[in-house]
Amino acid sequence: MKLKTLLFFVIIFLSVNYTIAQSHTFKLGDDAFLLDGKPLQMISGEMHYPRIPREAWRQRMKMAKAMGLNTIGTYVFWNLHEPQKGKFDFSGNNDVAEFVKIAKEEGLWVILRPSPYVCAEWEFGGYPYWLEKEEGLVVRSKDPKYLEEYRKYINAVGKQLAPLQINHGGNILMVQIENEYGSYSNDKEYLAINKQMFIEAGFDGLLYTCDPKPAIKDGHLPGLLPAINGIDNPAEVKALIKENHNGTGPFYIAEWYPAWFDWWGTKHHTVPAEQYVNRLDSVLAAGISINMYMFHGGTTRGFMNGANYNDRDPYEPQISSYDYDAPLDEAGNATDKFMKFRSVIQKHLAAGQVLPSVPKSKPVIVIPDVQLKQATSLFDILPAPKLNPEPLTFEDLNQAYGFLLYRTIVDGGVSGTLKIKELRDYGIIYINGKKAGVLDRRLKQDSLQVDLPKGKVKLEILVENLGRINFGPYLLKNKKGITDKVLLAGRELKNWKMYSLPFSSVKDLAFKSGKINAGSPAIKKGSFDLKKVADTYLDMRSWGKGIVWVNGHNLGRYWSIGPQQTIYLPAEWLKKTNNEVVVLELLKSEQTTLKTISKPILNELH
Structure with a gap:
């Protein structure tokens, strides 16, 4: 009797573990993605684990299901997981593996984008600040120094996430290598190195690339699915992918934009749902898989916002809200856009399939003042300074984010122009402790007229890093602070004290x-x-x-x-x-x- 009972529990144990570990197949068909040999149309929405409190991940995923999504997409952010060289962090809000596991529990597939360049309106496009400290290192290239650090990062990510791929019993359907690389360069050998490093890190399932229309030829790697960003005309999507994929599909819009992001000093971007309803309908009717960027934006907390900059436009640091005018608002509530998109998706569900009811908006309170x-005063909590003849940058001081106070003593009795060459990004100038003015990189300000009293004068410049550039050709010009020199009436000022104020914590x-x-x-x-x-x-x-x-x-x-x-x-x-x-x-x-x-x-x- 005891033997029969033991055998019964062994059978149950093996059955349960087989169910948990059961792997699926996910392959490319000529016209559709094939899950266990049957067509799967991914209706996906992007949301990023660090932009949502960990405690709210599950609620946001339930909202995704309620709108009709069967998949979610997320980037993986290198600078979160390796904030200092060689020191990895996958805990708390950085626990991306737990994010993926919760998605599985909620019945959602996942598209993973560890790139490692992400753009995403995120500080330095996801790169850790310390890459700027590596002499001669060139990101997004075959530079050996870059590839060495990249390999360490992707191997660490692989340990966390490769076991969660669909072919290993998990819910990660596909993994993206690089990110819109064709908008940056066209080195196919570099892309092939990316692919090989992903495979060596354990990502042995389906890999793909994504690019906007003008860049797809340069950004895709032959042999991988070339997904498309930013267009949604079904005929055009299919033609572009076929042209770059041996005449076949399947067809995937990797970034479909129902709205846009914001930056400081510019109006909030909104797009009415009505402009997108018919377009979403036509895409789904054509059997094309789609990923909404963003389904839910959330908030870019801390100092992790990025910035745009090029030769034509000014420096544009992004705001902390990443509401994005997305279907799910910053707080995780359904919007009008959510409800209209849900109605479209309902039309394309399999017979008998019913969407979960939409949860009510979360309660809100107003707190008494x-x-x-x-x-x-910030001047009363200064740490020990670093002394140097010339101003040092954030990177020189092993400081990623926050503020840096520069102080020097100058001979007074002078009137003239105070010029800070290559200020990055926002500087408040104090003369003998009193504010004299503000310089703002957004407005291309680098100079201030000053009148110094006689005698020895204390000159201080408080510099804020407003976010490193996350897109375009200036990724390698992202050092922060006073990155050149300071001139007063044409004379270079020397002998600086630098006080690091990263504000990584305020508890002490x-x-x-x-x-x-x-x-x-x-x-x-x-x-x-x-x-x-x-x-x-x-x-x-x-x-x-x-x-x-x-x-x-x-x-x-x-x-x-x-x-x-x-x-x-x-x-x-x-x-x-x-x-x-x-x-x-x-x-x-x-x-x-x-x-x-x-x-x-x-x-x-x-």
């Missing part, structure tokens, strides 16, 4: 009560209790420029120029008692009151 009663800052000198960059602190925990929006319209942390989470930047005037504060990062808020305010040190409202303001310019 929070008084920030503790304060300190020392505060005091009382006011801060007007014009001094100030750090304010307060706390609040809640009767109910729910989403809210910090209303920063009366503030100037800075960063907000709540319960240790860096929620991102605010800047009165707009268009973003609020900061989304997710319920998942709040608690009922003793919520701590810290605000770094650069321009309006007199502010002490933090307000909240129930809706975001993403379209107000000043």
Whole structure:
């Protein structure tokens, strides 16, 4: 009897484990993707794990299912996972493997994009800042130094994610190598090296490339599926892919844009759903697989926003909100676009298939005004300085993000032009502790007229990294800080002290009560209790420029120029008692009151 019972449990154990580990086949047919030999039309939406609180991943995926998606796409971000050379992090909000596993539990396939270049309106296009420190290293090339670091990264990613591919019992259908490479260069040998490194890292399933129409010839690698970005005319999509894939499909729009992103000082981008409904309908009717970029944008928290720049346009750092006017808004609620797209998708479901009901919008609260009663001047929390005759960059000081204060002593009694060559990106100038002016790379400002009093004068320049360029030919010109020299009335200033202020954490800052000198960059602190925990929006319209942390989470930047005037504060990062808020305010040190409202303001310019 005991033997029969034991045998019964062994059979059950083996059966369960076979079900868990059961692998599928996913292949390219001439016209369709084939899952276990049967056609699968991927209806996918992009959403990025670091732009969503880990605690909310599952809720966002349930919303994806409710709109009719069967797949989600995500980039993998090198600078998150290797913030310092050789130090990898796949924990907390960086646990991309858990993100993929939750998707499987929610019945979603995954398209994985570890590239390692991602663009994505993300700092340095996903590259870690320290690549800039490697002498002679050239990203997106066959440079041995770059390939060595790339290989270490993709091997680390492979350990996390290769076992989750569909051919190993997981839910990752396809893996993308590089990212819109044809918009950057055309080296097929480099692309082939990419492919081989992915395979060696364990990605032995279906690999593909993606490019916009003008770049597809340069960006695809023969033998891999060339997916297309940015167009949705079914005939054109099919013709382009056939032309570059031996006359066959299947057909995949890897990035279909239902709207666009925003940058500081420019209006909020919105596109009515009506402009896309018929186009989505025609794509699905043609049997083409599609990935909406974005289905849900979320928030680019911390210092991780990127920037655009080229020879024609000014430097354009992106805002913290990545709402994107996407079908699912920044807080994870269904929009009008969501409902209209859902109606289209419903038309193309298999007979008898019914979509889950759409969850109600999440509750929102307005918190009574929070008084920030503790304060300190940024000048009172300076670390030990680094001394050097010339200004050093962020990279010279092993600093990725945040701020850097430059200080020197000059002989006064001088009037003239203070010129900061190659300032990156935003500088506030102080003379003997008093603010003298601001220089802004966006506006191509690098000079300020100053009148120095007689005697020895303390000159300080507080420089903010507003985000490294994430797209185009300037990826290799991304150092931050004062990247050249400082001139006063034509004479180069020397003997600098540099104070690193990365603000990677605010938990150990020392505060005091009382006011801060007007014009001094100030750090304010307060706390609040809640009767109910729910989403809210910090209303920063009366503030100037800075960063907000709540319960240790860096929620991102605010800047009165707009268009973003609020900061989304997710319920998942709040608690009922003793919520701590810290605000770094650069321009309006007199502010002490933090307000909240129930809706975001993403379209107000000043």
